[in-house]
Amino acid sequence: xxxxxxxxxxxxxxxxxxxxxxxxxxxxxxxxxxxxxxxxxxxxxxxxxxxxxxxxxxxxxxxxxxxxxxxxxxxxxxxxxxxxxxxxxxxxxxxxxxxxxxxxxxxxxxxxxxxxxxxxxxxxxxxxxxxxxxxxxxxxxxxxxxxxxxxxxxxxxxxxxxxxxxxxxxxxxxxxxxxxxxxxxxxxxxxxxxxxxxxxxxxxxxxxxxxxxxxxxxxxxxxxxxxxxxxxxxxxxxxxxxxxxxxxxxxxxxxxxxxxxxxxxxxxxxxxxxxxxxxxxxxxxxxxxxxxxxxxxxxxxxxxxxxxxxxxxxxxxxxxxxxxxxxxxxxxxxxxxxxxxxxxxxxxxxxxxxxxxxxxxxxxxxxxxxxxxxxxxxxxxxxxxx
Numbered sequence: 001x002x003x004x005x006x007x008x009x010x011x012x013x014x015x016x017x018x019x020x021x022x023x024x025x026x027x028x029x030x031x032x033x034x035x036x037x038x039x040x041x042x043x044x045x046x047x048x049x050x051x052x053x054x055x056x057x058x059x060x061x062x063x064x065x066x067x068x069x070x071x072x073x074x075x076x077x078x079x080x081x082x083x084x085x086x087x088x089x090x091x092x093x094x095x096x097x098x099x100x101x102x103x104x105x106x107x108x109x110x111x112x113x114x115x116x117x118x119x120x121x122x123x124x125x126x127x128x129x130x131x132x133x134x135x136x137x138x139x140x141x142x143x144x145x146x147x148x149x150x151x152x153x154x155x156x157x158x159x160x161x162x163x164x165x166x167x168x169x170x171x172x173x174x175x176x177x178x179x180x181x182x183x184x185x186x187x188x189x190x191x192x193x194x195x196x197x198x199x200x201x202x203x204x205x206x207x208x209x210x211x212x213x214x215x216x217x218x219x220x221x222x223x224x225x226x227x228x229x230x231x232x233x234x235x236x237x238x239x240x241x242x243x244x245x246x247x248x249x250x251x252x253x254x255x256x257x258x259x260x261x262x263x264x265x266x267x268x269x270x271x272x273x274x275x276x277x278x279x280x281x282x283x284x285x286x287x288x289x290x291x292x293x294x295x296x297x298x299x300x301x302x303x304x305x306x307x308x309x310x311x312x313x314x315x316x317x318x319x320x321x322x323x324x325x326x327x328x329x330x331x332x333x334x335x336x337x338x339x340x341x342x343x344x345x346x347x348x349x350x351x352x353x354x355x356x357x358x359x360x361x362x363x364x365x366x367x368x369x370x371x372x373x374x375x376x377x378x379x380x381x382x383x384x385x386x
Contacts, residue, residue, distance in 0.1 A: 002100070026232060038065070039061075040062075041055075042055050067098065067277055071179075107186045115253050145166055218246060283308050
């Protein structure tokens with residue numbers, strides 16, 4: 001673990017010396033966030049669940065990424081920044097294929113083996129074998145290219161172990177076939193998660209909820225990054241954080257730390273995402289209407305902005321309660337029904353005076369809301385006054 005971090009930190013001064021961090025600070029920060037999460041979570045899973053293959057996969061992703069970034073920066077420093085200053089530059093440049101196996105580990109084997117570290121059944125072994133062979137073939141083709149290109153520069157060098165005429169894994173007919181095989185394995189891995197979900201219950205279902213929650217956030221972050229946010233540090237950091245959430249969520253699920261908090265987390269995410277969209281729309285509409293009513297062109301007056309802000313602040317709590325009720329009714333029906341049962345019992349409690357009737361209704365309400373295996377009601381006898 002310490003060796004992996006040492007390898008990663010060695011790349012930092014080289015990145016600054018090459019000027020890459022200064023040119024693309026967001027990209028490097030996203031890289032650190034994402035692959036540090038894989039390293040940390042992988043090490044923790046291996047320490048506590050050494051039999052789970054997901055921990056070893058995450059550790060391999062962290063090791064490959066750290067070594068790959070170090071090799072990339074080392075080769076650039078040795079060939080471009082200060083030519084001839086470091087030994088072994090050709091070997092560092094040759095390691096440019098480091099990111100190819102990472103794609104397979106993340107998108108094929110992680111969903112295929114999560115959360116148990118084993119295949120869903122023996123029927124999925126052909127998918128694992130095919131994916132492994134495709135990843136190995138792409139990696140070998142990347143390693144034997146006759147010409148090597150530095151990652152951040154238009155700088156080419158001959159490959160010391162290259163093969164003349166080796167097909168390019170990123171182009172050409174063979175590359176397209178291998179890419180198609182990998183995409184098919186990725187789709188099959190996603191299908192395996194869906195099938196696991198349909199057959200799961202209890203702890204395994206909660207584990208899959210964590211994983212799908214992180215995957216959904218990653219998808220949303222990709223959409224926001226490439227369609228809403230402009231290119232820059234903010235979009236890169238958001239992308240890096242969304243990637244980091246995948247190993248973090250997987251680690252929580254596998255180690256079962258606060259496992260059942262996922263239901264509340266999903267609920268809160270849906271509520272506040274919808275609330276943000278509604279209030280954002282109300283704010284934009286209020287500013288537009290107030291500006292038109294005031295007949296002001298160009299920059300909006302401060303009173304229009306203040307009025308729109310006041311309208312949003314006034315609507316916050318009512319809108320939150322309404323959206324919470326809609327989310328509970330649609331996605332958490334048991335909680336919604338329990339709340340309705342408690343409200344109905346509270347209303348009857350104000351009017352009912354018969355103790356036997358109250359006891360029966362209380363037991364019925366507990367059974368509907370909590371579904372216990374056994375129930376009993378103990379009543380303390382009233383003190384007798386002398």
